[in-house]
Amino acid sequence: MTRPLLRTNGLCKSFGGIVATDHVELDILPGIIHAIIGPNGAGKTTLIAQISGALKPDAGQIEFNGHDITSLSSSRRAQLGLARSFQVTSVFMPMTVLENVMLAVQGADGHSYRFWRPVHKDSEMLEKSMGYLQQVGLADRARHLAAEISHGEQRQLEISMALAMKPRLLLLDEPMAGMGLEESSRMIRFLAKLREQTTILLIEHDMDAVFSLADTLSVLVHGSVIATGTVKNIRANPEVQRAYLGEEHA
Amino acid sequence: MTAWFPSSISGRCYCVLLVLLAVAPWIFQWTDQPFLLDLLSRGLILAIAATSLNLIMGYGGMVSLGHAAFIGIGAYCVGIPAYYDLYNGWFHLGLTIVVSAVFALLAGAVSLRTRGVYFIMITLAFSQMVYFAFVSLEEYGGDDGLVIYLRSEFPDFLTMQGPVALYYWIFATLLLTLFLVHRLVRARFGRVIAGAKHNEQRMQSLGFDTYRYRLTCYVISGVTCGLAGMLLGNFTGFISPEMMSWIRSGELIFMVVMGGSGFLFGPLVGTGAFVILEQYLPEFMKFLNPSWLEYWHLPFGLLLVLLVLFGKGGIHGMLSKLDSRTRQSDR
Amino acid sequence: MSMKHYMIRVILPILFTALPAGLVAADSVRIGFVTTLTTPAGVIGADMKNSVELALEHIGNKMGGLDVELIIEDDGFKPDIGKQKTDKLVKQDDVHFVTGFIWSHVLLASRQSALDSGKFLISANAGPSKMAGVLCHENFFSTSWQNDQTPMAMGAYLTQQGIESLYIMVPNYAAGKDMLSGTESTFQGEVVGRDLTKWGADAQLDFSAELAKAKASGAEGLFVFYPGKAGGAFIRQYQQAGLQDVLPLYSVFTVDSINLPRFQDAGMSGVLGSKMTMFWSPDLDTPGNRRFVSAYLDKHGKYPSFYGAQSYDAIMLIHSAVEAVGGNLDDKDGIRAALKAANFESVRGPYLYGNNHMPIQNFYLREVVEDEAGRWTTRIVDTVFENHQDPYAAECQM
C-alpha cells in the first residue's frame, strides 16, 4: 500500500462553543486529486487553514510525507512543499503579474536574504517565472498590474503562484469561485493536466468540476468526515445523499 | 527602471537636486552664506533618518512612532564616549552600529509581533522608555543634555572637522543610504518586505518567514537612523533626551509623508520642505507683522491638514502628476 | 524690516543667491534674542520680549550713537532649533551679541555656535552649572544666577528659622535636582522625604499623591520648585489639600509675576504669605528697578517677572558696554572689559562679576502680599545672602 502524502490524525478545532473540526482523519495519497465537499459551514476552509498552518488545531496531529508538521509555522510547511491558494483572491494587487510569480519563485528558492542584486535583472528567475505564467496562459499579461486583470485571470495567477512553489501537495480552496462558465471549464482542463505534476487537495462547490476531476472524495459535515471514497462510491452512499446532496439539491 | 538616470521629469529633478547638493558648499562659500550650509547639513541628517524610516514605513508598511529613539541612541553613542574623552571616530561608529542594532533587534522582536496601529503604539512605548531612561541618567546630563566638546576623530582624509568636511560626511552617508535603500527594495529581500506589507499571510504561504525578514529590515533601518543620530551629535555638539521625544518621531513621519512615502527621494524632498518651513515660516510671519512670530504654528498646522486633504502622495506625488511618463517602476 | 531687506535677508538666501552677509549695514548694533514664543512656555518668552522692548525704549533704541537692531528668534523649546537659530543670527545676521535663552539645554546646544564665532553670549536666564565652571568663557556673561544659589538661600533661611524637618518636592530633571541639592547643602534640619516627579513632554501636573505623602510625613515645612505651568497646578492643589495651615510652603521659582495675577483671578489665597528666595523682587528699591517696574506696570498693567528683569538687565548691560567703547564694535577687548565691569543701573542694584562672569549678588527672602492697588505681588522681607557667589566659580579656569 502507498504511504499517504498527508495524514491528519484526530484533528479538532472549535471556536467558542462551535465545533468546526471534529476528529478529522484524512489520508491523502500521492499523485491524485482528492476533493473535499460539504455544505456551507461544514468546516472545509477551517480544515485547509489547519493543514496549511494558518490555524493551530486544538488537538490531533498532521503528518506530511511521514513527518509530524503540527507545530510548524505555515512558512515552514510551505518550504516543505505544501502550497495553497486562497478562497478569497489574494494576489498582490499593486504588483505586476510577473512580480507576483517572481515572489513565489523566490519562495521556492529558499531564503531571500539577498540584499543587493535587483530581481528584475535576475534572468534565470525571470525565465522561470515566465514559464509558470505560460503554463496558465497569462504570459501576455505579465507586465500588467495584478489589479488590472480580470477576476478569472487573478485566480489563474493565484494557481500559477502556488505551482511556482513546486509543491508536493497543492491545497486549492475553491479555485473556481466567482468564475464564469468558460473560465471554469478552462480551469478544469488545466487542473486535470496538473495531476501529473503534483498531488492536489481540492475544495470546490462546483459539483461538475469535482465529479470530473476528483479521484477520491471526502464528505465533511459539521466538522467531521462522514465518508471517503471514489466518486462512484460517494454518489451511491445513502448517508451522503441524506446529509449533503439531499440538502443541497432539495 | 532605475531612478538614477530617468527619463521622467521627477527623476530629472532629483538628479539635479543631488548635483546641487554635491556642490552646495561651494555655492554657499561663494555667496558667503555659511548659515545655509548649517541648515542644509541638519536637513540632510534628518533626511537620512527619514529615509531609514521610509524603508520600514513606506516600503514595509511598518509605521513607527518611535524612530527618533535611534537618533538619540546614535547621538549618545558619540556623547557618552566623548564624556570620557574618547573621541576615536571608528569607536563611535562601531558603537553606534552595535547599540542601534541591538536595540532594534530587541524592540523589533517584540514590536513585530503586532501590526498596524498596534505597531505604531508599541514603537512609541519603546521610544518613551528610552526617553525616560536618558532623562534619569544624571551622570550624562539628564534632561539638560550632554555637551559634545569635540567631533569624532577620523584619519585626515576622512576628517569631520570643519563645516564643509562634516557636510560631505553627511552627504556621503545620505548617498550611501539612498543607494542602499534603492538596491535593497529591488533585491529579493526588498520584494519580500513589499509583499509582507500587502499580505503577510500570503507571503507565509509562499514559504517566507515574514517575521524574520521584517525584523532584519527593522534592524537595518534602526542602524541607518542611528548613523543619522551619530552625525547629528557631531553636528550639534550636543545631545539631550528631548531629541527623541515622540514629537520628534512624529516629525520624521511628516517628513516622509510630506515628500512621498514609499518613494526613494520622498524623504529627502519632504525633509527639505519641513526644514525650510520650520526655519522660514516664522521669518515670514515676522515679516508680515512682527508680533505674529509666535503664531507661526497656525499656518504650519493648516499646511499639514491641507497636505493630507489635497496633496495625495506628498510632493513626489505632485511631481509625478507633472510627469505623464512616470510608471510605477520607481516604487 | 523693509520689503527690500526682506528680499535680501530671507527670500534670496532660500534661492541660494544671496548677497554676502558682510554687506549688511555695519552702522547698527545687532542683538539676537533667542527665547521660546510657541509652546506653553511661550508665556515666559512673551514677558522677556516685553522687557527687552522696554529696555530699548528706555535707551531710545541707541547704543553708543548707533541704532539698535533687535532680532527675536523662537527656539520652540528645542535645543537643536535653538542652535539653528543661533547659527542664523551669528552667520547670516552677523549680530554682535546673542542673548536670551530660557532653557539650559537650548543654551548648551547653542553655546559653541555663538562663542566659536567670537560673538558675545549673554544668558538672560539659563545657567547650566557647567557654563559657570569648566565651560566658562571670556565672552560668556550671565544676568541671572546659578541654580544652586536660590535654594541655598532658602536652606539657610530655614535653618535660621529653626525649622527641623522638611519635605521636598521637585521635578525630575537637572534643574530640579540642582534645587534639591542646593537646599540640602545649607539646610541643617532633617529632610524627611523627597519626591522627584515626572517632567518633560508629559510632565506630571497632578501632585495629589505626593502631597498626601508630604502631609503624612509630619514635616514642619514643604519646599518645592515647580517652574512654569506646573507652579499654578501645584499651588492650587496645595491649597485644595488644605495644607497652608499645617505645612507652610517655601518655594523657589514657583510663584512669580507671571502666575500671581492668575492665582488672584482664581482666588487662590493659599499662596498669600508663602515665602521664597530670589535675587530680585519688583519692590526692590534701586533706581534701575523703579524705572523698569513702573514703566512695565504702566505699559502692560501687570508686574514684570524675574525673567523680564534679567532680560531688561541683559540689554542694559550690552548698552553700558557699547557706550563704554563709544560704539566701536570692533573693540572686542573694550566691550569685554566693560561687560565685566557691569557698570550700569541694574534692576538688582550694583553687582560684580565673578571670574566666571556670573553675578555676585544678594539673595532676598520674599513674601507674597497684596499691593496698594490690590494686586498680588511679592515683597522683600529679609536679605538672606549678601554678595553671594556661585559655588562653581572655583572650577572656572579664568
Added chain:
Amino acid sequence: MDWSLLLTQLMNGLQLGLLLFLLASGLTLIFGIMDFINLSHGSFYMIGAYFCGSIVARGGSFLVAVLVALVGMFIVGALIERVIARRLYRADHLDHVLATFGLILIFDAIVHIVWGPSGMAIPLPAILDGQVTLGSLVLPTYRLVIISGGLLVAAILSVLVTRSRLGMMIRAGASNRTMAEALGVNIHKLFLIVFAIGATMSGFAGMLIAPITEASIGMGNDIIIIAFVVVIVGGIGSIKGAFHASILIGLIDTLGRSYLDDLLKIFMSLDYAETAAPALSAMLVYILMAVVLAFRPQGLFPPAGIRA
C-alpha cells in the same frame, strides 16, 4: 505602612483613571467605529477647559459654566467632524496622524491668539474648594467631585451603550462597520454623534481638571498619549476595556509614583533608588502597554465580535 495614606493614593489613582476614561472612551469609540486616529482629541480637553474658564471669568457659576461649555463642546466636535474629520475616514492611519497633528498646532495657535499665552486659572465655589474628613482621611472636596462626576458619566455612558438604540448602533459599528451599514444604520449621522460625544467628554475632562491644574496651551497634548495607551490596553472600540484600563493605568501611575522608590530601596542603595524610581515609574505605563501588546495584541477587553 500607612493605611490612610494608601487609601488617599488609591483615591488619587481612581481620580486620574476616571479622567483618563473620559478622554479614552471617546477616543476608543472614534477609533473603533470610524477607524480614525485622532491625535487632536486632547485639544478638545484643552478647549473645554478654556470654555469653562471663560464663562466662570465672566461671572458664571462653575456649574453653569460646565453645562454651557458642554453644549459648546458638542457643537465644536460636530463642526470638526463635518469640516475635517469626515474627509479623513477613508484615508489611511498615516494621514490621520499627520492631519490631526496639524489640527493640534492649529488649535494651540487659536487658543494662543484668543486667550493669550499665559493660561487660565479657574476659581471654584467655596463649597467645592474645601476638604472633607472621613474618619482619619482628609480629602479635598473637589477630588470627590471629580470622582463622582467621572463615575456618573461612566454610568450614563454604559447605560447609553448597552440599553439605548443609539448604543446598539454604536456597538454594531464598533464590532463590524459593514454589518451596521447593512442593518440600515445611518452611518454619517452615527459618526457625527459619536465624534461630538467624544469631543464633549474630552472637554468635560478638561473642565474637571482645569480648576486643579489650570487651563494651559497644549495641556491636552500631555495626556493624549496616555489616553492612547489606555485605548490600546483596553482594546480598541471597547468602552468596558477603556474603563478598566483607565482605572488600571491611573492606579499604576499613582501608586508607582508613591511607592516605587520604597520598593526599590529594598534591593538597591538609597541614591540609586531615588534616581531609578522616577524614571521607572514614568516608564511603567509604557512597559504595561508593551507587555499587553506582546501577549494580547487585541487588548485586555476587545469588543465582542472582534476575534484576534
